[in-house]
Amino acid sequence: MDAMSELIAAACAVRERAYAPYSRFPVGAAVRAEDGSVFVGCNVENAASPEGLCAEAAAIAAMVATGRQKLIAVAVVGGDATRPCLPCGGCRQKMQEFAAPGTVVVVADGNGRILYEGLLSRLLPMPFGPGGEQ
Numbered sequence: 001m002d003a004m005s006e007l008i009a010a011a012c013a014v015r016e017r018a019y020a021p022y023s024r025f026p027v028g029a030a031v032r033a034e035d036g037s038v039f040v041g042c043n044v045e046n047a048a049s050p051e052g053l054c055a056e057a058a059a060i061a062a063m064v065a066t067g068r069q070k071l072i073a074v075a076v077v078g079g080d081a082t083r084p085c086l087p088c089g090g091c092r093q094k095m096q097e098f099a100a101p102g103t104v105v106v107v108a109d110g111n112g113r114i115l116y117e118g119l120l121s122r123l124l125p126m127p128f129g130p131g132g133e134q
């Protein structure tokens, strides 16, 4: 299994643990840190909806909690071909904060089929950040 397939599989697996009783739209995310290690997160909704957490944000937080602060790839699993789960604006900014130049983002469905693959810089052109130009 290649590195990106492995990342998608990790996102697929953690998606099963999503807490999404309100939207019924479970999402899993996996980020690969610069050293190759993988961190996962799922969406965690809340009755007070603004308090919910995106899967990507959870995965990034898990990475940062281990002391790693540079990611090179992100996989997001959710939705389907007609409704691919592209990262929200807030998550694009969160990725940018820790992204190495050339960071790739892949969006897949629950079967691991790739719906989108491209550079983070395409999803977030002209970013505001701590010198994280791509």
Ligand SMILES: [Zn+2]
Pocket (backbone or CB within 6 Å): 054, 055, 056, 057, 087, 088, 089, 090, 091, 092
């Ligand atoms: Zn988000």
